[in-house]
Amino acid sequence: MIANFATVLGEWRSLASGLVNTIWICALSGAASLILAVPVSLLLVTRRRALRAAARAGVDVMRAIPFLMLLFIVYYCLPALHVRLSSWTCGLTALIAYNTAYVAEILRGAWAHLPREQEEAGRAFGYAGLALYRRIILPQILIATGPVLGNQMITLVKNSAFLMVITIPDLTFMANQVQAIYFVPFETLLVAVALYWLICMAIEWAVRGMDRVAVVRGHE
Amino acid sequence: MTWSSLLADLARGALTTLTVSLSGIALGTVLGLMLALVRVGRVPVAAQAVTTWVSVIRATPMVTLVLLVFFGLPGLGIRMSPVAAAIVTILMNTSVFQAEIWRAALLDFPRGQLEAARAGGMTRAVTFRRIVFPQVWRASLPALVNEMTLVIKGSPAVAVIGVVDLTRVAVRITTVTYEPMRPFLTAAAIYVVVVMVLLRAQHATERRLVARYGTL
Numbered sequence: 001m002i003a004n005f006a007t008v009l010g011e012w013r014s015l016a017s018g019l020v021n022t023i024w025i026c027a028l029s030g031a032a033s034l035i036l037a038v039p040v041s042l043l044l045v046t047r048r049r050a051l052r053a054a055a056r057a058g059v060d061v062m063r064a065i066p067f068l069m070l071l072f073i074v075y076y077c078l079p080a081l082h083v084r085l086s087s088w089t090c091g092l093t094a095l096i097a098y099n100t101a102y103v104a105e106i107l108r109g110a111w112a113h114l115p116r117e118q119e120e121a122g123r124a125f126g127y128a129g130l131a132l133y134r135r136i137i138l139p140q141i142l143i144a145t146g147p148v149l150g151n152q153m154i155t156l157v158k159n160s161a162f163l164m165v166i167t168i169p170d171l172t173f174m175a176n177q178v179q180a181i182y183f184v185p186f187e188t189l190l191v192a193v194a195l196y197w198l199i200c201m202a203i204e205w206a207v208r209g210m211d212r213v214a215v216v217r218g219h220e
Numbered sequence: 221m222t223w224s225s226l227l228a229d230l231a232r233g234a235l236t237t238l239t240v241s242l243s244g245i246a247l248g249t250v251l252g253l254m255l256a257l258v259r260v261g262r263v264p265v266a267a268q269a270v271t272t273w274v275s276v277i278r279a280t281p282m283v284t285l286v287l288l289v290f291f292g293l294p295g296l297g298i299r300m301s302p303v304a305a306a307i308v309t310i311l312m313n314t315s316v317f318q319a320e321i322w323r324a325a326l327l328d329f330p331r332g333q334l335e336a337a338r339a340g341g342m343t344r345a346v347t348f349r350r351i352v353f354p355q356v357w358r359a360s361l362p363a364l365v366n367e368m369t370l371v372i373k374g375s376p377a378v379a380v381i382g383v384v385d386l387t388r389v390a391v392r393i394t395t396v397t398y399e400p401m402r403p404f405l406t407a408a409a410i411y412v413v414v415v416m417v418l419l420r421a422q423h424a425t426e427r428r429l430v431a432r433y434g435t436l
Contacts, residue, residue: 066374069404
């Protein structure tokens with residue numbers, strides 16, 4: 001077994017490139033979906049009924065289907081509609097769209113639980129519309145949802161492993177390739193699991209850092 | 221491909237998805253409860269081991285885990301068919317999440333009741349069976365159903381090792397007919413229905429429990 005681990009470590013370049021791909025795919029998708037989730041969460045509470053119903057339906061469908069299903073729909077169905085995308089574009093689009101629906105629902109839920117007085121105090125000071133949202137509501141939502149967003153980020157990392165199915169060289173794809181070449185499946189995949197664990201520990205560590213900021217700002 | 225043969229194929233795939241998911245969930249509930257009891261009961265060494273195990277498996281993608289179980293475990297002399305490997309993977313995955321759900325409910329359990337049971341002369345096993353469990357499962361129900369929907373949504377990972385589940389059936393049909401829209405959108409609709417049915421069943425059960433016990 002030690003010899004097998006030595007074989008795996010000899011292939012560290014492949015695993016490292018997979019790890020780097022997984023990290024930047026997740027960082028990019030996480031950031032993009034957090035930004036996109038803000039307008040989507042606003043659509044979920046808009047007074048225009050048709051718009052709200054459409055946003056609600058979209059978010060609910062995303063939250064009811066497996067990520068792999070969405071990935072295949074983007075990967076196989078768009079070319080049938082004469083939209084040709086590279087597997088990278090497909091993968092990132094699907095990952096961002098899927099994650100945006102979940103984050104939007106998290107933001108909407110946090111807003112619903114925010115004390116109304118905050119909003120009213122903001123209005124009393126002359127804030128309205130976008131400024132009210134951006135300066136008063138959004139900062140509080142982000143602080144309140146820190147741990148939940150962290151969990152969602154971990155889910156995103158785990159969903160990103162599905163991208164191997166459409167041949168994107170992420171950590172799982174590279175680990176699978178190394179194990180198939182050298183036939184050391186147990187050791188290779190164990191190393192991959194350890195690397196995923198490290199990524200998730202880093203996310204949890206970041207969330208704890210955010211919690212400290214929240215406490216400093218007077219949130220419990 | 222006619223609608224009837226398309227639906228028949230997808231139904232077979234959906235059956236595999238449900239069989240694999242539900243077996244994994246059922247076994248995972250039992251294992252998850254045991255893991256939670258080890259942690260809450262602070263069993264020396266074992267509790268620490270469970271904590272680490274939960275942390276590692278929680279961070280492992282289902283795809284990576286299923287590859288490890290199917291390709292990796294034979295290296296340790298544990299050989300399984302794809303379907304068995306799929307069930308074991310789901311069991312490993314869901315048991316650690318369910319362990320966290322049970323643990324939260326157990327830690328929330330009022331101490332007064334435990335003391336009353338002890339004063340009444342109940343042993344720990346009897347207290348658990350007659351006092352703790354009947355209340356704790358009700359409190360955990362919403363989170364457990366939520367976890368079940370997560371398992372269903374993670375289950376396509378088992379297609380990677382060749383289990384012909386709902387997702388893989390849709391891929392197979394597409395590679396034969398070169399017509400992706402119908403199989404994929406229908407398969408997606410089946411997933412939506414399965415998840416909705418689970419959530420409806422949970423709401424109905426909750427309502428019945430609230431009507432009977434006043435609270436969950």
